[in-house]
Amino acid sequence: MHFLKPTIPILFSTLALMSSCAKRQENLTPADERLVPVYTELVLFSEEYKSPASSLDSTTYQHQVDSILTKNGLTRERFFDQIRTLAQTPLVYQQFTEKVRKDLERRKPKVPS
Numbered sequence: 001m002h003f004l005k006p007t008i009p010i011l012f013s014t015l016a017l018m019s020s021c022a023k024r025q026e027n028l029t030p031a032d033e034r035l036v037p038v039y040t041e042l043v044l045f046s047e048e049y050k051s052p053a054s055s056l057d058s059t060t061y062q063h064q065v066d067s068i069l070t071k072n073g074l075t076r077e078r079f080f081d082q083i084r085t086l087a088q089t090p091l092v093y094q095q096f097t098e099k100v101r102k103d104l105e106r107r108k109p110k111v112p113s
Contacts, residue, residue: 028095035082036096038072040103 042065048054049061056064069079086093 025089025092028092028099031082032086032092032096033099034072035079035086036099036103038068038074038079039083039096039100040107041068043100043104044107 045061045064045068049056066076069076074082086096
């Protein structure tokens with residue numbers, strides 16, 4: 001029986017991990033929702049940077065990206081970790097990208113026809 005003692009904590013850890021994996025997220029969490037405007041702002045800023053009229057250099061661009069993330073309480077690592085986590089659940093990621101699309105439509109200036 002003594003040989004089983006080290007395996008008991010491993011067994012409990014494995015069961016806890018398996019039960020947490022079994023509960024798949026099906027909807028965006030409030031934390032996920034807070035990423036939508038940040039992601040949208042980064043997309044819009046990226047488009048501005050890529051514009052032929054842009055006078056930003058890559059160093060300024062990187063600094064501004066960090067500034068956007070910092071003002072939203074994020075680091076690059078945390079932001080990308082959260083996006084990677086979202087992408088692991090297709091349904092949730094689809095909800096996220098749909099909200100970003102709607103936010104982009106709302107924020108982009110309307111071009112007169």
